[in-house]
Amino acid sequence: MVTVTKEHFSPGQILASGQCFRMEEVKEGIWELVAGDRYLKIEETEEEHVFRFHCGEEELRDFWAPYFDLEGDYGAYKKRIDPADAYLVRAADFGRGIRILKQDLWEMIVTFIISQQNNIRRIRRIVQLLSETYGKKCVSGEGKVYDSFPGPGELARATEADLRACNLGYRSRYIRKTVEMVLGGEVDLKALEGMDYPAARAELMRLSGVGGKVADCICLFALHHLEAFPVDTHIKKVLDEQYPEGFPFERYAGFQGVLQQYIFYYVLHGRP
DNA sequence: TCCCAGGCCTTGC
């Protein structure tokens, strides 16, 4: 068990920001999450900004701190927001505890192919079902049993019909093809990790079922390219309504993706 | 019954 003291960090807001789909609030102030084949429990404490992570010092340093981007200076991002942009100021303040996670690349590829033309609750259910069906049963140090997210080899066991049985619908064919492309070495996940944003985005779009928006989500939530700015149906509406002259991307060069998450969360959970 | 959800692919021009 480790104590973590951090500002601009709220597990509840990260959960509700819809970037990870295998995190849940099991009781008030207690969250559990599975990332790849790892499990973590986090508890809020009486003290503001202080949390208990149910893991060792080493695992915190080597895995969970990078995963939650705990070294990132989100206060600095907020300070660079144009004070005259009332909408963005409100959104950033409302989502002040959000961080951009560094999640597993393969998991994000599959998850965000599933996400298209779908709603967040249903995405969670499908990802959970996929993990139960094709992942591995694991046990945490404290005895919690959970299902890892299935890797390409494990998902290869699923036929298109099997995937349809997991409620993937027409996305089943995309997943099948994507699994084949990755297993066949047509797209190299290792190489993707080393690419810059434009190269990674273009390479990801070669995968079946991955267009610009999904590629941007993968770039943002797995590869941590903070310049990626996924435009989905919600964001498009905000851009049309709040930024008819265009969103000032140049002003926020290098961290537009952080602002995108503030806006997305504000649209879903904020007051109009 | 219709509309929408963190869109993408295929077709037709």
Add this chain to the structure above:
DNA sequence: GCAAGGCATGGG
């Protein structure tokens, strides 16, 4: 090159 349909499923 681009606009228009089609696509699974579930909730409001």
